[in-house]
Amino acid sequence: MMHLSLYFTVVAIALLFSFTSSSADTHENFVQCLYNYPNSGTSISKVVYTQTNSSYTSTLDSSIQISRFLNASSKPLVIVTPLVISHVQVTIICSQHHGMQIRTRSGGHDYEGLSYIAKDPFVVLDLKNLREIKVDVEKSNAWVQAGSTIGELYYSISQKSKTLGFPAGVCPTVGTGGHFSGGGYGFLMRKYGLAADNVIDAHIVDVKGNLLDRKAMGEDLFWAIRGGGGASFGVIVAWKIKLVPVPSKVTVFRIARTLEQNATEIIRKWQLVANKFDQRLIIRVAMTRVNSSQRGKLTIQARFESMFLGRVDQLIPLMQKRFPELGLVKEDCTEMSWINSILFMKAGLVGSASNETLEVLLNRTQAVFLTFKGKSDYVRKPISVVGLRGLWRLFYEDEARDASVEFAPYGGRMDEISESEIPFPHRSGNMFHIHYAVYWQEEGDEAAQRYINWLRRLYKYMEPYVSKSPRAAYLNYRDLDIGVNNNYDYTSYRQASIWGLKYFNNNFKRLAKVKVKVDPQNFFRNEQSIPLLESE
Template sequence: MELISLLASLFLVSVSLPTSSSTSGQIFSQCMTVQSSNYTRTSDQIIYTSNSSLYLSILQSSQQNPRWLNSTLKPLLIVTPLKESEIQAAVLCSRKLGLQVRVRSGGHDYEGLSYLCKTPFVLIDLINLRSVKVNVADQTAWVQSGATLGELYYSIAKKSGSLGFPAGLCPTVGIGGHFSGGGFGTLMRKHGLAADNVIDARLIDFNGGILDRRTMDEDLFWAIRGGGGSSFGIILSWKIKLVQVPKIVTGFTVHKTLAQGASKLVHRWQYIADKFHEDLFIRIIIENVGSGKEKKVQVSFNSLFLGGIDRLVPLMDQSFPELGLQAKDCIEMSWIQSVQYFAGFQKDQSPEVLLSRVPSGRAISRLNLTMSSNLYQRLL
């Protein structure tokens, strides 16, 4: 673990003060020319200063939480690399010029940590590095950190109707932050987190070198799968193990108000959710659906079952009869349709809706959010 601490500190520490904003772009570009033989003057279009006409639109393009749109903690420079060598050069130049580095893949983190910093910094936006290569034969895929979950799911479904991947519900979430933070979703009860299914990765360290699982310390490989990848370097791409999904899965969303016994159902769910069959995932969503000053609490029991209605209803009668699930509450679909269902799209829409990087599903939009995650060791 000492190696992990050393890498983290070396990657994040600044060594000097940056130059003025007016000349920073030129100096940074000159540095990248020196650091990378593949970098050319025509590549200056990937470096944006606050004086660039596209600076603001690029900065805000992946800021999924509008809470930070008016923040004064903006990057001195934005770099949108087209190839790995440009990321290597950007890391080395940031270090040489004493600038902090922030890395953005999808821009979903609630506190804006991928595009905010209290000291002068460079934002490396991975939006141009988003390839997904699926190998059906060995049931694996290589996916670059700039891709989104939607792009990953779409690519898998295009190649196979029997393979999927256990990761999040929101298709616009970036791979880089999601995998390095753990990544939970509807398949986790059977297949674990996204990070549990990462079998290799390519990382740029603070020296600009590229490491994979074979050349990095095994402790470092462990740390980037849940410990926040950009703390230890920039994760370029991930090799993941795909999982088998049935031809038919079933989803349901049952709404209950307080008058309909929602409180007792939530209380019961807390006692039994961890004992459900591994094919059954049920989450709860608690929200105020009242209008104006009227407060009306509604609890939604939102579920995915890896199988058909004929198996699900008897299973629910046995494990959670209090909910009163009926066949008419359930919808059978394919795995990729369930991805759309949980993202707020209609299951019969074209899967290409998952390729948009702008939240647009019924259940997903850009919201001004302040959130926290907590692990509760006792029931509420």
């Protein structure tokens, strides 16, 4: 990672422009603003794509990971893929002068497409060329540019150390820029917390075009971007993260149980023990509809996926004591390196082969694209057997053919961190969180609405069994159903609280205070950006 001083290629940037913003400004003026800037680095003209550019569509689509937005009518007037930080700085300045909004894209996994869709005239700032990763094994840390994917990060760590890891997500194509800024959880969560819990410095370009590190931005802004969503406050261009120790061998398993194999009772027991296990152990449950062993019938399958930071001979006694209902035996388990466990979990997520080489982690696009909609919940009391059986009934409906519901356990380190330590508030008292997803292959708005309506009915059904006041949600599983800001008009803190309290609970007000301080004109905004807090 370059030293911070080398990033400052823009000096007194705001003084270089004397334009006044007006509705007459066009994207041509914006592009000319970019080109006229006396950049001492690589020419920005090489990374600017207007809608008439032959590479515009391929550049736009290259990082759209949610396929239902591939043909969205809302498209950026310009795409900028910066090669150096000064390209980010001048894009922010010129956008403000010429009435353009900014959508910042790291990996393109925003569940509602907000990193590349907007209703106002906008530019996409695609960070895919800012992917430098520097791992310092001696200090157990790394600098990661925000265009890097977590797969690229994992690969880079593995090339330097077999006993260091990082607690981020399972899907390797997810970008670190958005993932870390929203929290970021994975199979190391119960031992080491979230990705955001392990960020120790960052570089962000603010609304004035200034590049700031942790010291320069101050502790309030540094707090806000670790779980509060960085896109509300500026453009995060790099993270400094603390790497965590992992054993040379971990143990993984994946076991499926159907209703005929007593899955309901096993899940009931899982709820009672999963958040109380040894911190080294995490067992996630994914439920889907499958064909039954009885010909012509359907059933529900629960797939238990686990990683244990130790050897199989340590895991089996632990499971026999705390969770014998699963019936785990040594033959179900495999010992492997931590980095190979990433491939194992990836295979369970996307259906890829578990014997892939590590280089597959460097792929920035998914092999399979399905259209889907997701939602989230948090559970503080066990869901009753009656509640589970009602969930199963919804799975038998036509739209649930490719639906899934996942339970991810908390406890361990997650219980030890204060809910106000970072903006992510879902800590002690949360047994597990739920990820709902419905997938479909049919084309057209009518089909999409049918599947989305099924998911909304599922979400409504689960209301009695999940957290209340607020009904909590996870920012990285963004869901515009829970509330949005006004499109063009001012959005009050009170109105934004409809969705904001669900994501951030008591941390929402502090986020709004930080927003007023660092972006008082609300330039960095979207349908669920942090609002300005009115004077009290």
